[in-house]
Amino acid sequence: MLRRTLPSYTRPSLLCRHMSVVAKSLKYTQHGEPQDVLQLVEDKLADPKNKQVLVKILAAPINPADINTIQGKYPVKPKFPAIAGNEFVGEVVCVGDQVKSLQPGTHVVPLASGLGTWTTHGVFNEEHLLGISNKVGLAEAATITVNPCTAYRMLKDFVKLSPGDTIIQNGANSGVGQAVHQLCRAWGIKSVGIVRNRPEIAELKKMLQSLGATAVLTEEEMRTSDIFKSGKLKRPQLALNCVGGKSATEVSRHLNDRGVMVTYGGMSREPVTVATGPLIFKDIAFRGFWMTRWAKENFNAAERKQMFQELCQLIEQGKFVAPTHEMVPLSKFKDAAAAALNFKGFTGKKFILDMSC
């Protein structure tokens, strides 16, 4: 190995020598329900070499896409055996001799998906890791690369929004939904959130308003609301949809001339129905967004660095928090995976695997 031929005075503190780390990982060798196919497996990790980095995972969330990938329902297919999970925050333990940007102790988050993050330790390539301030909370860091980035890009890349403009979204209590309300608050944009009715609706509304939602309405309330007609809020130029079906149709109905609906999820498993009239006469557009694709296509883009900087800054200033979540120990992953699903899809709550226990 190249590392062994280097003189010992070359950045010695950064190099690993025979760490003999044993990683406990949630692996699967076939698609199926997470609680059926995931196995907690121990593997001895080789020392990181060249541009590799040994990372101790601190926390890794369970996202809908992680579950769908395990089930085989996601367009990204892993090579078996595969370690589940895509997001994490970890701490650099030691680095290969060609690593320049990271050093032991630095907190890192992934810049690529499919790294396999439901594990206690991982060896990753330097280019797939982004060092972030240790002042960013673990829950925020562990969940920064998917939901907040999705929210950020959807608010930035489809229509030009200015302070005072309005956006509308369904699934407002989703991970992305919570991020959207917070980013809108930070940028002076009014945000209207639509949620399904439920027994604890008053608490949910209060919670989303505390994150910055200008108004939160149930689907039924929205149907009869005059919030836009009355001029209380400008008609939205942007609608965000993670539900589909009737909910998407209802939300798109409120769009202003030339408005855009961006679909990033389909929790109802029903398609989006688009009336011909608004398409032609109001010039409404229906688009989609997939963070994984954006990240691949903008791997080293300046916009990506700028986005992470801005998000971290908001988190450090206390203006952006992680979505409602529960930390669960790795040993309880089966319960967490099962709880993350219900018969209708995903519940609002996020589970984050706490690797420190």
Added chain:
Amino acid sequence: MLRRTLPSYTRPSLLCRHMSVVAKSLKYTQHGEPQDVLQLVEDKLADPKNKQVLVKILAAPINPADINTIQGKYPVKPKFPAIAGNEFVGEVVCVGDQVKSLQPGTHVVPLASGLGTWTTHGVFNEEHLLGISNKVGLAEAATITVNPCTAYRMLKDFVKLSPGDTIIQNGANSGVGQAVHQLCRAWGIKSVGIVRNRPEIAELKKMLQSLGATAVLTEEEMRTSDIFKSGKLKRPQLALNCVGGKSATEVSRHLNDRGVMVTYGGMSREPVTVATGPLIFKDIAFRGFWMTRWAKENFNAAERKQMFQELCQLIEQGKFVAPTHEMVPLSKFKDAAAAALNFKGFTGKKFILDMSC
């Protein structure tokens, strides 16, 4: 009047003096079925003054939007009493004293909609008229401003198409559909047309292929065709939809990654159904197009002049013909309006009112 104060040597040949023209017009004073509400009315026209132009209408088509406007189902509402019709080709009879670009004998087409064109004569503003070569056939000129322009803009403004690329469209035998195939042929773009099955399907296919369609398939044939899978044609980057419902879903299914479906009509009266997966993972976009809006927003744009020039050139070179049509005398307008509709919407054939009879 300003005209009367001008010295008599000022462009005398262009001026009108007491023409006493009586126009026969199809007028309506309330919405309803064309055969019920249209009345053939005679009006004496005042001489054109200032920037006005007296035009003898030569031919004016019956378009779906004209019928919908009369029925009150179109977003553009006329002021009553209104003369029906939007397109025409006419010949300038005489002009007001401030008219600069037109002279008697010039053929003109409208640059604005809602002028009221189902009439033998009209007085229009110079800025609402475009002079075109008398070499452009009457049927082509009478139908140039809506269908060919719609086809032209949809092929130009949504995705960048290069020679060898493919587009797909349903309603391929519609006025726009026939224009699309001809423009694609002129520009080296492969075009796949989808039509409903019918007894005279063989003749229809032959006709569309003679206009330049690369392939014409019925909806059933398209469902099992491997025309794209086999690599015989590139997957289309652009789909044009004037039908909606299942037909639109089927057509959008063939779009390439990042493809765009543009809806410009909804003959099935069913909405467009958009699956969540292709929106997110293939980044398919669903847009709409309305020529009336484009024309208003680009009234004096260079692209508009360029478009008319290019279309007229293709017509003069015999590379672009009017859609399948029948010329009917103004006196037979009730039969024509009734024939233009059937219980399911519009038939493929276009009727053009011939004002010379």
